[in-house]
Amino acid sequence: MLGRVIVLSSVAAVILLVIILQTTTPSMIGPVGLLAVFFLLYIAVLGIVTWLLWITSRATAYIGRRIMTRSPPQSLSLSKAYYFSSVIALAPVMMLAMQSIGSLGVYEVILISVFLGVGILYIAKRSL
DSSP states (O other): OHHHHHHHHHHHHHHHHHHHHHHOOHHHHHHHHHHHHHHHHHHHHHHHHHHHHHHHHHHHHHHHHHHOSSSOOOOOOHHHHHHHHHHHTHHHHHHHHHHHTTOOOHHHHHHHHHHHHHHHHHHHHHTO
């Protein structure tokens, strides 16, 4: 069920994002529209990252079972991949937002990386 929700919401977000980007300009859309663009971008990236994490973890676990005999790596559940990707999907949205106001530099990229590290560490420790 979670997989269907992720796929449907991601596809809907991509379709709406394409429609908004093709029919409006930034000056015409207003502040709420700009917020909607960033939100739809987050939802689209969230779906893509969730599926990439889930598929990669399953492939890694499959290969690990073939190579290791004692303790092969376990694959992530779809809900756990969703938790991790909810933090990871914020990175491109934050970078795009900072680039749009003209303040994306090395310092900001380091801060975003620290935010991602703390978020991933929190989720990893919280969802054992």
